[in-house]
Amino acid sequence: MTKKKSPSAKGSNASRTATRAKAADSAPPPRLSGDSADPAGWHPDTRMIHGGVLRSDFKETAEAIYMTSGFVYSSAEEAEAAFANTKPRFVYSRFSNPTVQMFESRMTLLEGAEDARATASGMAAVFASLACQLKAGDRVVAADALFGSCQYILAEILPRYGIETVLIDGRDLGAWRKALSKPTAAVFLETPSNPGLRIVDLKAVCDLAHKAGASVVVDNVFATPLLQKPLEYGADVVVYSATKHIDGQGRALGGIVLGSRSFINDKLQPFLRHTGPSLSPMNAWLLLKGLETLELRLDRQCASALRVAQFLASQKKIETVLYPGLKSHPQHALAKRQMKAGGTLVSFDLKGGKAGAFRFLNALKLILISNNLGDSKSLTTHPATTTHQRLGPELRRQQGIGDGMVRLSVGLEAPEDLEADLAQALKAV
Ligand SMILES: *Cc1c(COP(=O)(O)O)cnc(C)c1O
Numbered sequence: 122m123t124k125k126k127s128p129s130a131k132g133s134n135a136s137r138t139a140t141r142a143k144a145a146d147s148a149p150p151p152r153l154s155g156d157s158a159d160p161a162g163w164h165p166d167t168r169m170i171h172g173g174v175l176r177s178d179f180k181e182t183a184e185a186i187y188m189t190s191g192f193v194y195s196s197a198e199e200a201e202a203a204f205a206n207t208k209p210r211f212v213y214s215r216f217s218n219p220t221v222q223m224f225e226s227r228m229t230l231l232e233g234a235e236d237a238r239a240t241a242s243g244m245a246a247v248f249a250s251l252a253c254q255l256k257a258g259d260r261v262v263a264a265d266a267l268f269g270s271c272q273y274i275l276a277e278i279l280p281r282y283g284i285e286t287v288l289i290d291g292r293d294l295g296a297w298r299k300a301l302s303k304p305t306a307a308v309f310l311e312t313p314s315n316p317g318l319r320i321v322d323l324k325a326v327c328d329l330a331h332k333a334g335a336s337v338v339v340d341n342v343f344a345t346p347l348l349q350k351p352l353e354y355g356a357d358v359v360v361y362s363a364t365k366h367i368d369g370q371g372r373a374l375g376g377i378v379l380g381s382r383s384f385i386n387d388k389l390q391p392f393l394r395h396t397g398p399s400l401s402p403m404n405a406w407l408l409l410k411g412l413e414t415l416e417l418r419l420d421r422q423c424a425s426a427l428r429v430a431q432f433l434a435s436q437k438k439i440e441t442v443l444y445p446g447l448k449s450h451p452q453h454a455l456a457k458r459q460m461k462a463g464g465t466l467v468s469f470d471l472k473g474g475k476a477g478a479f480r481f482l483n484a485l486k487l488i489l490i491s492n493n494l495g496d497s498k499s500l501t502t503h504p505a506t507t508t509h510q511r512l513g514p515e516l517r518r519q520q521g522i523g524d525g526m527v528r529l530s531v532g533l534e535a536p537e538d539l540e541a542d543l544a545q546a547l548k549a550v
């Protein structure tokens with residue numbers, strides 16, 4: 122990025138290039154208005170179907186897939202104006218594309234954020250949301266119960282660039298208070314966490330973080346944009362792996378970062394533009410289609426998850442069931458306060474450790490073994506040997522991931538069939 126101030130040579134080519142690069146860097150991509158307005162009164166379910174549509178002159182019903190890497194100019198002057206950002210238009214799909222923009226606009230409306238940028242995967246979104254605002258010498262405080270790759274970014278990658286990272290038990294407000302007693306640049310957390318379904322008090326942590334000067338980034342994948350609104354509790358940035366519930370049908374990877382217009386335009390946009398973790402227009406289209414049915418799917422999946430959690434809690438071969446929507450969850454009251462429902466994931470500890478868990482998984486007939494989640498198909502995984510294998514036994518113990526733990530992502534199947542499959546597999550334990 123040409124951020125260096127050029128010496129006084131006003132009007133020289135070098136200074137013009139630097140100014141132009143800066144203007145284009147921080148300029149938002151054009152927000153072309155389509156003919157689908159978004160009256161403020163629309164409910165979220167309506168917005169998820171019509172929000173952000175850019176309809177072309179062909180007046181298509183479904184959103185168009187602009188499968189193009191670049192865009193053409195009618196003259197050299199127009200190209201110059203596009204790069205100087207004096208004429209807003211699409212320039213190059215690494216940083217702006219109409220189909221991707223429709224997905225970003227729809228997500229912005231859904232989250233209640235000022236702006237958003239989509240990325241190729243959830244991890245690209247997580248990394249960009251932190252890397253775009255941090256520099257050597259900065260300090261980050263994070264809850265330790267994290268998705269495996271988020272943990273790797275915080276514990277392994279950021280420290281290599283001279284960023285200090287402090288990982289604490291996200292449930293413990295005393296630990297947050299202590300860690301945030303020093304100036305801090307950013308806070309990162311996930312709630313509910315994967316796979317232990319631990320809850321972080323969003324309001325209390327955002328207040329403490331802001332006093333320490335930190336910007337709060339929340340990975341809201343497990344709660345989804347419908348069940349929990351981190352911005353309302355004071356979070357500054359929300360990130361999603363859209364691969365999960367937003368696609369929800371196991372077809373596409375994607376991610377998105379949402380926040381204030383100034384964060385998105387001044388910090389995130391230049392980072393994404395020049396490092397290039399761009400979402401494909403094809404995947405953006407699949408994610409738009411996913412949003413159209415998100416509420417229906419989530420309603421059904423949350424209801425089934427609660428039912429399955431209650432069923433599992435009544436089984437003798439299961440030691441503990443973790444589900445934020447169950448009264449027995451140690452942080453049920455907090456979960457109820459900040460989430461609309463308990464979510465689509467249930468974790469439970471089987472008697473018999475790893476051997477017991479493996480016997481159970483291998484006996485399942487309907488529920489598939491897969492590390493993905495939020496899918497229409499019910500999926501199950503053994504975190505200690507898959508998603509959280511890399512952590513090693515000590516870190517797993519700290520995060521409450523035992524050898525007998527199984528994580529179940531409840532899908533759209535008839536709950537009776539899921540219960541029958543779980544019951545017959547439990548017989549094998
Ligand atoms: C899946 C997931 C990610 C990573 O998303 P990808 O799309 O797989 O890159 C990050 N955080 C959480 C909580 C996740 O579940």
